Structure formats: C-alpha cells, structure tokens
Amino acid sequence: MTAIDPGRLEALHAAELAAFTARTPRSSALLERGRRSMPKGVPMSWMWGLYRHPPIFVERGAGASFTDVDGNSYLDFNVVDLAMTMGFGALPIAEAVNEAMERGAHFLLPVQETLRVSELLAERTAMPFWQFTLSASGANTEVIRIARALTGREKILVFGGHYHGHVDETLVEQAGGVARAALLGLPRGIERHLLIVPFNDLASVESALSAADVALVLTEPALSNCTLVQPEPGFLAGLSAACRRSGTLLCLDEAHTFQFAFGGLKRHWSLSCDFIVLGKGLGTGVAFGLYGMTAAIARFVEANTYLDLGGTGIAAGGTTYASTVAVLAARAALEKVLTPGNYERVRLLGQRLASGLDQLFRDLALPWTALHLGPRSGFCLEARPPRNGAEASQSMRIDFISARKLWMANRGVWDAMPSAGPQVSFAHTADDVDRYVRTARPFLEAIVR
Ligand code: PMP
Numbered sequence: 001m002t003a004i005d006p007g008r009l010e011a012l013h014a015a016e017l018a019a020f021t022a023r024t025p026r027s028s029a030l031l032e033r034g035r036r037s038m039p040k041g042v043p044m045s046w047m048w049g050l051y052r053h054p055p056i057f058v059e060r061g062a063g064a065s066f067t068d069v070d071g072n073s074y075l076d077f078n079v080v081d082l083a084m085t086m087g088f089g090a091l092p093i094a095e096a097v098n099e100a101m102e103r104g105a106h107f108l109l110p111v112q113e114t115l116r117v118s119e120l121l122a123e124r125t126a127m128p129f130w131q132f133t134l135s136a137s138g139a140n141t142e143v144i145r146i147a148r149a150l151t152g153r154e155k156i157l158v159f160g161g162h163y164h165g166h167v168d169e170t171l172v173e174q175a176g177g178v179a180r181a182a183l184l185g186l187p188r189g190i191e192r193h194l195l196i197v198p199f200n201d202l203a204s205v206e207s208a209l210s211a212a213d214v215a216l217v218l219t220e221p222a223l224s225n226c227t228l229v230q231p232e233p234g235f236l237a238g239l240s241a242a243c244r245r246s247g248t249l250l251c252l253d254e255a256h257t258f259q260f261a262f263g264g265l266k267r268h269w270s271l272s273c274d275f276i277v278l279g280k281g282l283g284t285g286v287a288f289g290l291y292g293m294t295a296a297i298a299r300f301v302e303a304n305t306y307l308d309l310g311g312t313g314i315a316a317g318g319t320t321y322a323s324t325v326a327v328l329a330a331r332a333a334l335e336k337v338l339t340p341g342n343y344e345r346v347r348l349l350g351q352r353l354a355s356g357l358d359q360l361f362r363d364l365a366l367p368w369t370a371l372h373l374g375p376r377s378g379f380c381l382e383a384r385p386p387r388n389g390a391e392a393s394q395s396m397r398i399d400f401i402s403a404r405k406l407w408m409a410n411r412g413v414w415d416a417m418p419s420a421g422p423q424v425s426f427a428h429t430a431d432d433v434d435r436y437v438r439t440a441r442p443f444l445e446a447i448v449r
Helices: 006-023 025-034 091-103 113-125 136-151 202-209 237-248 264-268 295-303 324-337 340-363 389-393 396-409 430-447
Strands: 058-062 065-068 072-078 129-131 155-159 172-175 178-181 194-197 214-219 247-252 275-278 289-293 369-373 376-380
Touching: 006 025, 006 396, 006 430, 058 264, 072 430, 091 324, 113 129, 113 264, 113 289, 113 324, 113 389, 129 136, 129 295, 136 214, 136 247, 136 275, 136 289, 136 295, 155 202, 172 194, 178 194, 194 202, 202 214, 237 247, 247 264, 264 275, 264 430, 289 295, 340 369, 340 430, 396 430
Parallel strands: 155 194, 155 214, 214 247, 247 275
Antiparallel strands: 058 065, 065 072, 129 289, 172 178, 275 289, 369 376
C-alpha cells in the first residue's frame, strides 16, 4: 500500500478544485457558451475527458509555457502528450510553416523536400522506406492493413497497457481474462482480432504466436501510455526473433519514444522490426504521422498500390496527407531541433527531473520510485518500476493524479495527463525542471502519512 492518506488527499482535491474554479472564471464562461454549439463545450470532446477538472481556454504559448484566457500562465510538462515538444512558437517550425503556406499548403503531389525527410528518417532509424499520414493513429491503421494483406492473417497482438491511438482493432482491453471492446462505437466481435499478453513475458508471446495466425505484433519499445514500462534486457530481441519464427510482422510504435532518444529507441537499443510508426507531427504541433517499413514491405506496397478508379489495392492515404506544411515542418524538426545535441540536453534534464523526484521520495521516506527514460519521468507508487501494464496500473491512481494535477496547475505548472508522466521538452531549462520538483514537494508533504 502507498503512504497516501485518503482523507487528506480528498480534502486537498476539493480545496484545489475550488481554487482552480475561482482562478478560471473566463474559461468557465466560454465553456458554458461552448456547450450551446459543441458537445461538452469543446471542439473535440476528448479535451473535456483528458483531465478530471474542466478544460481551460488558452490564449497563447511561448517556449515551454502557455497562458489561459484568465491570464494564468503554466509551465507545461504535458507538452500536448508529446505533440508539442519543440515548444510554443519555435522559430524553425514557424518559418517552415510560413514558407509552406506561401508556396502552397498542399498540392496532392509531392514537393521535393519530401525526399530529404524520408532520407533523414531512413538514415536515423535504418528503416529504408517511408509514408506520411495525418496522425499516428492513421499510421497504425495503415500498418495493420498492410500486415494483414501481406500475411493473409487477421490477428494483431499487443501488450497490456497498450495505446496506439483511436484504431478500432486496438481499442480492446482485457478484464478478468476476457477481451472486450474498451470504448463505445466499435463493431461487435472486434475483440476476436486482438490478442493481449503481458509485456516482458516472452513465454506468453511465444504461446500466442504459436498458431501462426497473428499478422502483426504492435508495441511501443517502452510502454509510455500507462506511466512508463521499460523492457527487460533481451525482451525486445526475443520478441523480434519470435515474430520472425512465426511469420508475424513486428511494428514498433515510436509515436512517443522517437522523442526519447536520437533516431528513436529502435536505433538507441539496436532493435530490428518490420515497421516503425512515428507521429504527433514529431513534436511540431502540425498534424502528421509517418510510418517506415523494410524494403520487402515497400515492394509489397508498390505491387499493391490503389489506383483511383482502377481495381483494388491497400486502403491507404488521404487528401490532406503529406502536405507542404507537414513536409516542411518535418524537415525543420529533423534538421534543426531533433539533433543529437538537443537530445543529449533533454536526456540530462530528464535525469535531473527523475533524480529530483527520487530525492523528494527519500526526503519524505516514501517507498516510491521515479520512473525515468530519456526526457520522461513519472511517479511510481511502488519501490520497483513496473514490469508490465498490470503492475503499472498500481500507480495510476486517479485520485492521486487528479489532486496533483490541480495542485500543480494552481501553482503555475501544467502536469502530464493521467496516463503519462512529466515530460521534458526541447524548450525546457534546468530551472523549469527544478520548479516542477519544487512545486510537487509540498503537495506530497500534504497528502502522505
Ligand atoms: N501511438 C502511441 C504510442 C501514442 O502514444 C499515441 C497517442 N498518445 C498514438 C499512437 C496516437 O496518436 P494520435 O492521437 O496523434 O493519432
């Protein structure tokens, strides 16, 4: 059991929610007005569901901070769940987007800079062929379709604690050993297509793949949507070998983890796979995703490309994909921000954040541990980091996370959304990181026994 005092946590939550409401009257009024034209008063109802407090309306952002319509400013450690790791108003991205708008935002034909983006990605990830989409969800959708078409198999395997976007096939959860649709609006029987096994458990993987009916294993190299779960030594190499043996394709979803190390974790940990998914506009805030594939898969895609008005082919692509805006933003991000030097800087800041939290836990005699991988940290309310999604869920106490979120927000720090953990962005400084830890300290002092 954790050292959290439930009574103190509940009282603190109520007081912080009252303070938050008092500080955000203009946002409340806009939300109320918004409900007359948008469900929940927001342009995407998920914006309302992301936190356990009402959403606020934002006026503008600069660097690592943003300001709401009530004039409150927040140092941002959610960074749009990694879709905004370049910081608000990053000059290279602003210049790229301006240039793209001036030249023509989109032609449904390639601009020549597309080659630079795919060549840079190929060089950094050792994955030779690339395609653009509009999001990581879209990239995962196309990868699943290609894998099914190529293998002639239906099933997909993921690990407990997974999240791969709003992709029908993967929105399945296991409850009491039974797989079921995790959300509403999915076709009946969708759970038949998905196998879910524990991360870091090769025996379960091998047994699930033994029937040779799984088209694709889809996983993040480290699970980053259930706080943070890291692979044990040899697990990912074993996974890759098991896939090869059973004729199953392997996709590493690096929508988040591409931000964790230069070239992503595939490069950092020398992993092999058949596909990589990237997304979140690589952190620029521009909407695009990408997926990379091996030469063998690229040949299959070439042989099965859909011809408009001309027969069947892989269901892929969209009219807003690979726009000039997306391509120039991607090039600017890769050339000017996602550099080895900048990754090293955020790695050190991530270490500083995790050490700061660990020190805090020690000072308060809490048997907890700070999660840590590159620029990502997090709160593990156990002495050892989790090995899989089920263990990670022990630390995903929504009462603790919600109270912390409000406490931090009322003191000018925008904490990560519940499934994630505080993330250092390319715009953060050491002072910003120290401020996060300094702000968290009195919160923990107030709620632990
Ligand atoms: N894959 C992973 C690993 C993700 O974390 C996410 C978003 N959290 C997605 C895919 C989906 O990204 P998007 O919502 O931008 O499509």
